Amino acid sequence: MTAADPAHSDAAQKTAALYRMDMPGHLCPYGLKSRALLRCKGYEVEDHRLTTREEVERFQEQAGVETTPQTCIGGERIGGYEDLRAHFGIPVRAEGETTYVPVIALFAMALGIALAAQWAAFDALGAGRTLQWFVAVSMCLLALQKLRDVESFSSMFLNYDLLARRFVPYAYVYPFAEGVAGLLMLAGVLIWLAAPLALVIGTVGAVSVFKAVYIDKRELKCACMGGSSAVPLGFVSLTENLMMAGMGAWMLLS
Structure with missing residues (x-):
C-alpha cells in the first residue's frame, strides 16, 4: 500500500478495503466507524477482520x-479513521484544539430542560420563567462538569480567577456554590442565599475573565466545563458569568 494523494478523487472508486481488529477480547470501535463511514459514502467494503x-x-x-x-x-x-474523515473532507479537530461545541451543547440542553419542565408544570411557557430556569439549569449542569474532577478544575481555575488566586480554597468551594445556587434558584427557595451566591461568583468570574482576556490578552482555556475543558476563555465565558450575576441581581430585586 502507498500513501494516498490528498487531492486524489475517489468518485469512481466504489470499492474500499478495510483492515480492522475484531478479536474475541477487543472489537475496535474505529474499525466499525470506518466501515460505517465508507458505506455511508457509497463504497462496497472488503471487510478484512483481523481476529487474532x-x-x-x-x-x-x-x-x-x-x-x-x-x-x-x-x-x-x-x-486510520481520522485520516479517512480527512480524505472525505470531514473536519478533524486536532488534539488540544479549542472548541465551543461542549458549552453550546450544554446550554442547548439547559434550555430544553427549562422549557420541558415549564410545560410539564404549567402547560405554558413564560419568558421570565424560561430565563430564570435556563440560568439555574445551566448552573447545575456546569457545576456537574466541575464536580467530576474538582482537583483538575481548581488547577485550571487558578490560571485566571482573581479571588481564587488570593484565596485558593475558593477554587474548591466554587463548584459546590454554583451547584447549590442553581438548585435553589430552580426550586425557588432560599432565594436570600441563592441570589447573593450567584451574584458574587458571577461578578467575580466576569471581572476575572475580562481582565485575563481583554486586558492581559492571555490565551487560556475556560474551566467552566471542568479541568479537561477545550473551551477557550473569552466572550462565551464572560457572557455566562454576566448571566449568572444578572440573574442573581434580578432575583434579589424581585
Missing part, C-alpha cells in the same frame, strides 16, 4: 503501519 493478535501483527508488518484500522481505496492507503 498474530494476524494484527502480521498485517502491520506487511503494510508497514503501526495501528489499525487501515483503509485502502484504489490500491492506495488512506490510513
Whole structure:
C-alpha cells in the first residue's frame, strides 16, 4: 500500500478495503466507524477482520503501519479513521484544539430542560420563567462538569480567577456554590442565599475573565466545563458569568 494523494478523487472508486481488529477480547470501535463511514459514502467494503493478535501483527508488518484500522481505496492507503474523515473532507479537530461545541451543547440542553419542565408544570411557557430556569439549569449542569474532577478544575481555575488566586480554597468551594445556587434558584427557595451566591461568583468570574482576556490578552482555556475543558476563555465565558450575576441581581430585586 502507498500513501494516498490528498487531492486524489475517489468518485469512481466504489470499492474500499478495510483492515480492522475484531478479536474475541477487543472489537475496535474505529474499525466499525470506518466501515460505517465508507458505506455511508457509497463504497462496497472488503471487510478484512483481523481476529487474532498474530494476524494484527502480521498485517502491520506487511503494510508497514503501526495501528489499525487501515483503509485502502484504489490500491492506495488512506490510513486510520481520522485520516479517512480527512480524505472525505470531514473536519478533524486536532488534539488540544479549542472548541465551543461542549458549552453550546450544554446550554442547548439547559434550555430544553427549562422549557420541558415549564410545560410539564404549567402547560405554558413564560419568558421570565424560561430565563430564570435556563440560568439555574445551566448552573447545575456546569457545576456537574466541575464536580467530576474538582482537583483538575481548581488547577485550571487558578490560571485566571482573581479571588481564587488570593484565596485558593475558593477554587474548591466554587463548584459546590454554583451547584447549590442553581438548585435553589430552580426550586425557588432560599432565594436570600441563592441570589447573593450567584451574584458574587458571577461578578467575580466576569471581572476575572475580562481582565485575563481583554486586558492581559492571555490565551487560556475556560474551566467552566471542568479541568479537561477545550473551551477557550473569552466572550462565551464572560457572557455566562454576566448571566449568572444578572440573574442573581434580578432575583434579589424581585
